[in-house]
Amino acid sequence: MHWIDPACLPETRGKVVLFLLNPHGDADGFILQHAGGTQQQVHFPPHLGKQIARHIAPGDSVRVRGVKPRGADLVAAVSLVTKQGVEIVDEGPPHREHGPKHEHGHRHEHGGEPMDVQGEVVMPLCGPKGELRGALLEDGTSLRMPPHAAAELVEYLTPGVHVQAWGQGVKNKSGCTVDVHDIAELIDEEAGLEV
Structure with missing residues (x-):
């Protein structure tokens, strides 16, 4: 989604409850709890997982800008801002030389x-x-x-x-x-x- 300008997207705020993993064990989202107690799924591409894990932990407040698909209570994140003010923007996946699966362990x-x-x-x-x-x-x-x-x-x-x-x-x-x-x-x- 690197072609979308995050500044034009609505902002959602809340606290990270827990991370969601894909079948390879990489974070590809989290559950966000809003001030009123409601929870919402936030999805991000797995290539952002390591960067997000370095700057965001469960319990942290975050601001998310993204798109909401029809018929789902979900935000597909284009940018995230941590409680320390670090902005993480989806600029698209890294260039593949040998494919991302080779960096994972055999398990x-x-x-x-x-x-x-x-x-x-x-x-x-x-x-x-x-x-x-x-x-x-x-x-x-x-x-x-x-x-x-x-x-x-x-x-x-x-x-x-x-x-x-x-x-x-x-x-x-x-x-x-x-x-x-x-x-x-x-x-x-x-x-x-x-x-």
Whole structure:
């Protein structure tokens, strides 16, 4: 999005709650909490992840300028300003010589380790154009899947639904994400609910 002038975009302010990771373990967004307590997903391209991680940590106040896709509560960031006043602007991806995948360790190239997670969905997660791509669980784990799969599984990605998901996952100091292969709704046996 380097062709967009960030100064012409609306500004959103809030505190970073947690980072979101892509299946390679790179930060590609965060959850922003507004002054009123509402939360919103902020997406940024993975090539900004390391720079953002150097200057922004969970709990920090930030200002974000970006675009909001139709039908999604998301800001696709074009620029971010840290609490120290450092401005991070998306100037586009770096020039590729051998492709970005070579800088990752072998574990990330294979999509992480097998994981089995469960929890309550607190918000859907979207791609930069607003397409549904997964969900955030109450413990901060993000569930990721291709948009076509997410569209078919929307009932599992709705806030308040308790799910169990299996897939290849990556966990590091920035967060945890699972590239979902299978997902199921958990039914509370104590409530007497039947399938």
